[in-house]
Amino acid sequence: MGERYGVTGFPTLKWFNADGEVEPYEGGRELDALAEFITKKTGIKSNIKPPPPPETLILDSRTFGDIVLDKSKNVLVAFTAPWCGHCKSMKPIYEQVAKTFKPESDCIVANLDADAQPNKPLASKYEITSFPTIKFFSKDSKESPEDYTGARSEAAFVEYLNEKCGTQRAVGGGLNDQAGKHLDLDELASKFLVATNDLRDSIYKEASVIADAAGSTSKHYIRVMEKIINGSEEYLDKEVKRLATILKKRNLSASKLDEIKIKYNILRTFVEQKVEEASEKLSDTFGKAEAEL
Numbered sequence: 001m002g003e004r005y006g007v008t009g010f011p012t013l014k015w016f017n018a019d020g021e022v023e024p025y026e027g028g029r030e031l032d033a034l035a036e037f038i039t040k041k042t043g044i045k046s047n048i049k050p051p052p053p054p055e056t057l058i059l060d061s062r063t064f065g066d067i068v069l070d071k072s073k074n075v076l077v078a079f080t081a082p083w084c085g086h087c088k089s090m091k092p093i094y095e096q097v098a099k100t101f102k103p104e105s106d107c108i109v110a111n112l113d114a115d116a117q118p119n120k121p122l123a124s125k126y127e128i129t130s131f132p133t134i135k136f137f138s139k140d141s142k143e144s145p146e147d148y149t150g151a152r153s154e155a156a157f158v159e160y161l162n163e164k165c166g167t168q169r170a171v172g173g174g175l176n177d178q179a180g181k182h183l184d185l186d187e188l189a190s191k192f193l194v195a196t197n198d199l200r201d202s203i204y205k206e207a208s209v210i211a212d213a214a215g216s217t218s219k220h221y222i223r224v225m226e227k228i229i230n231g232s233e234e235y236l237d238k239e240v241k242r243l244a245t246i247l248k249k250r251n252l253s254a255s256k257l258d259e260i261k262i263k264y265n266i267l268r269t270f271v272e273q274k275v276e277e278a279s280e281k282l283s284d285t286f287g288k289a290e291a292e293l
Contacts, residue, residue, distance in 0.1 A: 013025035054098075060118065076108070077134065078110070101161060185218055191203055192207070
């Protein structure tokens with residue numbers, strides 16, 4: 001059959017119409033190109049859903065300068081080639097990393113087909129001799145990008161970008177357990193929960209001053225303290241469970257989930273102190289019991 005139809009390479013695609021006439025297919029091998037060809041030949045519209053747009057920001061010679069060299073953005077650029085096996089293996093991992101960092105407007109995960117003819121001057125400028133080559137263009141050093149030499153795993157990329165961009169993203173998406181937390185306010189939160197009412201008022205005032213200077217997310221510490229002052233300490237456990245359920249379902253927008261994760265992290269600071277306090281009391285009880293024995 002191969003000889004009969006002149007097949008000399010693989011894959012070879014040919015169109016056979018209803019009259020038995022054969023025509024070589026010479027179009028693209030992407031989903032859209034194949035579907036368009038069949039529609040043209042048959043008049044039947046495709047009901048195949050198009051693939052989702054890439055999470056990675058796709059660059060070319062026209063957009064590279066405006067995005068990568070923008071001094072308000074940190075940009076990680078993967079210089080790839082469509083035929084490169086290592087690039088294909090890395091693509092789904094890189095896509096997930098791009099999705100994770102999409103809410104960060106100044107930490108961009110991008111890709112450039114460095115083998116495409118219009119982009120080859122860029123590949124030459126940045127001395128791209130193998131694929132994939134990954135470079136980090138920081139806000140402060142656009143002329144001397146840093147080579148990424150870490151592992152090509154999701155965890156390694158996320159850790160690297162968090163360090164370089166000052167972000168707090170988690171592997172798999174969303175924010176990590178440190179997002180929104182403030183060291184000084186964490187310390188005051190632990191003191192607040194075990195303090196007498198008089199001391200709580202003093203700690204609350206001190207925390208308010210710090211929160212005002214630290215930014216909007218730190219206001220959550222103050223709101224929790226206000227709830228406790230008003231006699232709603234039980235609210236801590238209920239709210240932590242409620243927010244944990246929302247985070248597990250992940251059926252809200254990315255920005256809303258980030259907001260909830262920050263609230264959850266701060267609430268956990270207070271809850272962990274309650275657990276620690278209960279553990280200490282239990283330890284003291286056992287200690288006294290052993291002494292009496």
